Amino acid sequence: MMNAPARGFTAEEFQARTQRAQALMAAQSLAGILLTTEPELAYFSGFQTLFWQSPTRPWFMFIPASGKPIAIIPEIGAELMRHSWLDDIRTWSAPAPSDDGISLLTDLLLPFATRGQKIGMMKGHETYLRMPLGDWERLISALPDLEIEDATGLVQGLRMVKSDAEIEKIAHICAVGSAAFSAVPSFIHQGQPLEEVFREFRRTAIGLGADNTPYLVGAADQGGYADVISPPTTRPLRAGDVLMLDTGCIWDGYYCDFDRNWAIGHADDAARRAYDVLWRATQAGIEAARPGNTCRDLFTTMSKVISEIDPSGGDIGRLGHGLGLQLTEQPSHAAFDNTVLKENMVLTIEPSLSYGDGHMMVHEENIVVRPSGGHLLTKRAEAELPVV
Amino acid sequence: MMNAPARGFTAEEFQARTQRAQALMAAQSLAGILLTTEPELAYFSGFQTLFWQSPTRPWFMFIPASGKPIAIIPEIGAELMRHSWLDDIRTWSAPAPSDDGISLLTDLLLPFATRGQKIGMMKGHETYLRMPLGDWERLISALPDLEIEDATGLVQGLRMVKSDAEIEKIAHICAVGSAAFSAVPSFIHQGQPLEEVFREFRRTAIGLGADNTPYLVGAADQGGYADVISPPTTRPLRAGDVLMLDTGCIWDGYYCDFDRNWAIGHADDAARRAYDVLWRATQAGIEAARPGNTCRDLFTTMSKVISEIDPSGGDIGRLGHGLGLQLTEQPSHAAFDNTVLKENMVLTIEPSLSYGDGHMMVHEENIVVRPSGGHLLTKRAEAELPVV
Numbered sequence A, B: 001m002m003n004a005p006a007r008g009f010t011a012e013e014f015q016a017r018t019q020r021a022q023a024l025m026a027a028q029s030l031a032g033i034l035l036t037t038e039p040e041l042a043y044f045s046g047f048q049t050l051f052w053q054s055p056t057r058p059w060f061m062f063i064p065a066s067g068k069p070i071a072i073i074p075e076i077g078a079e080l081m082r083h084s085w086l087d088d089i090r091t092w093s094a095p096a097p098s099d100d101g102i103s104l105l106t107d108l109l110l111p112f113a114t115r116g117q118k119i120g121m122m123k124g125h126e127t128y129l130r131m132p133l134g135d136w137e138r139l140i141s142a143l144p145d146l147e148i149e150d151a152t153g154l155v156q157g158l159r160m161v162k163s164d165a166e167i168e169k170i171a172h173i174c175a176v177g178s179a180a181f182s183a184v185p186s187f188i189h190q191g192q193p194l195e196e197v198f199r200e201f202r203r204t205a206i207g208l209g210a211d212n213t214p215y216l217v218g219a220a221d222q223g224g225y226a227d228v229i230s231p232p233t234t235r236p237l238r239a240g241d242v243l244m245l246d247t248g249c250i251w252d253g254y255y256c257d258f259d260r261n262w263a264i265g266h267a268d269d270a271a272r273r274a275y276d277v278l279w280r281a282t283q284a285g286i287e288a289a290r291p292g293n294t295c296r297d298l299f300t301t302m303s304k305v306i307s308e309i310d311p312s313g314g315d316i317g318r319l320g321h322g323l324g325l326q327l328t329e330q331p332s333h334a335a336f337d338n339t340v341l342k343e344n345m346v347l348t349i350e351p352s353l354s355y356g357d358g359h360m361m362v363h364e365e366n367i368v369v370r371p372s373g374g375h376l377l378t379k380r381a382e383a384e385l386p387v388v
Helices: A011-027 A038-045 A075-081 A102-114 A133-142 A152-160 A164-187 A194-208 A269-288 A295-306 B011-027 B038-045 B075-081 B102-114 B133-142 B152-160 B164-187 B194-208 B269-288 B295-306
Strands: A030-035 A060-064 A070-074 A088-092 A118-121 A147-150 A212-222 A241-251 A258-263 A329-332 A346-349 A352-355 A359-362 A365-370 A373-376 B030-035 B060-064 B070-074 B089-092 B118-121 B147-150 B212-222 B241-251 B258-263 B329-332 B346-349 B352-355 B359-362 B365-370 B373-376
Touching: A011 A030, A011 A038, A011 A060, A011 A152, A030 A038, A030 A102, A030 A152, A038 A060, A038 A152, A060 A102, A070 A075, A070 A102, A075 A088, A088 A102, A102 A118, A102 A133, A152 A329, A164 A194, A164 A241, A164 A258, A164 A346, A164 A365, A194 A212, A194 A241, A194 B194, A212 B212, A241 A359, A258 A359, A269 A295, A269 A346, A269 A352, A269 A359, A269 A365, A269 A373, A295 A346, B011 B030, B011 B038, B011 B060, B011 B152, B030 B038, B030 B102, B030 B152, B038 B060, B038 B152, B060 B102, B070 B075, B070 B102, B075 B089, B089 B102, B102 B133, B152 B329, B164 B194, B164 B241, B164 B258, B164 B346, B164 B365, B194 B212, B194 B241, B241 B359, B258 B359, B269 B295, B269 B346, B269 B352, B269 B359, B269 B365, B269 B373, B295 B346
Parallel strands: A030 A118, A070 A088, A118 A147, B030 B118, B070 B089, B118 B147
Antiparallel strands: A030 A060, A060 A070, A212 A241, A241 A258, A346 A365, A352 A359, A365 A373, B030 B060, B060 B070, B212 B241, B241 B258, B346 B365, B352 B359, B365 B373
């Protein structure tokens, strides 16, 4: 078990986050922001429960122009929410298919509609509406004068730059993940079904201090793998396989997201070369992760190295992303993303490439943006493909 | 490690599910159903990936009036989807904020709009729209003539009644969960922080064969607990505590969802009495889970026993629910739910009550509806509050 920092955040931190949001809202003439999704409720209140896994009940939060956020939540969450810094907690006995919070929301929002004020919602890229679409349609038809504007950029912009306390949590779970990856050679062996490798990795990561390992994907095949999002099979590890494990472990609500590759028994030249190119692409990405550079710059920098053996850069669509309360967050290291890097952004550096006969390989590290470039939160992968 | 059934389903099973949907669609004059959510894509295709945890990419499936479902998905998922029974897989290189599948969907749906045909979407209770609201608004404004009808009841009605192969999977994960709960007395002790109890439970369940333990909530406090959705604290177990653990373990995409209670060192009369009432309420619920009875009947039957000490029946809003590809599914054992039970529905029986000074207690078992009543998939909880 690794030593962990304190759980939770101070009320001052939630207040500072809320006030930063409110300053941006004022600049955008928003009288409030209505939120429906787990990471946003956690960001502004610290409310953390696995109960989100049940689709039965919607949860809402409203950020007013000033003062504390307002929770509009099922009664089952009231006791937990009362431990947060919030004062105004409005509840109903959910599930109630005929009125799952809609009349509470209507009461809350009607004065804004009447006054002709604008409300923000997250409607953009990487968001979704975590409530029934039919309820949403009923809500907006009950408030025909309510003007709704996209607040995706505002909220994502805040969440991208992490506080010291957030970075401490992410650094901790990255350290736990690094220790779990370091242990992999001690528990894998030829003949072991891939699903047992997954099982042992999860038990190891939890034993080292992860709250859980919600995300674990990977693959193993002769000379390389062809897919990076599949669940494990019962296929046994064989000499000549390249094994990849990619994990999102979680601690106190914050994720790591990185991977490691191993050759089983021996490695062929093509796999060694792919590994070397990706290791150097990662290195170039880490060094380029300085304030002032853009995500597009990171993409271009890594693509240049990748193009030594793969001009396409693979079809994954991006070479890394933000990280924090979600396994993947804004921004994206992609040609389309001109987000300017700022100090204290936490990012994955994740180059991938195609090689040989339908093989692909992915590398991934987690960093925090510092003036001198990316500061590693993960223990850097070995410079040459490790043979186990 | 417990012996597991085979993973996956036959193509015949997916075909049968699709044809049952298509028969209901014909009766409702639907020319197709557009789906955006993980359990529905899994139900009709077997597509299973933890990649859903990343909010970056939307995934779509369209069930036409006849023939196989059509996948409209990010290129990163194409390799995995090609292993399913589907033939028509349309992909784009996501993420692409300017067009994340929207032009592919427009091309697919335009002929239906032109012909004035109706399309189904899941817009009702316990659903959400897993795509950006802004993209949804763009899609429907590009298809002003498309008539969209709620298909929630149609899809949920199909998913509620499980096939033999689905029941086998749920029975397996319930057996794994039961074995993990049986092991709890062997690893808990006074002075142990609750978060260590959680960690050890997860490692045990995975070691016994769970793919993961995505859901684990619980509480422990003197004479009883007050909240059932919180993450664990570092508070050590003490003599006089009532400890509750409630888990959703998963195997091959299917969940168990049940809990167990223990007294630490000794139990007081109030906790013993609450346990006894809930055990009998559960028993009454299991016996009433016969085809022809309604969910409301189950609620009433359990409420009658609960009212021996708690006239309110607690504020959780329902006394159980469906179970399968999701931790909680339709139907709900609540006064508002008149769903008629059918053979092979898999349900939780989950009575709860309030007692003493702000304490609550929850019991939960998982059953499959059989002509003679609920058939237990979980190993029945002990009839008296176990003291550890």
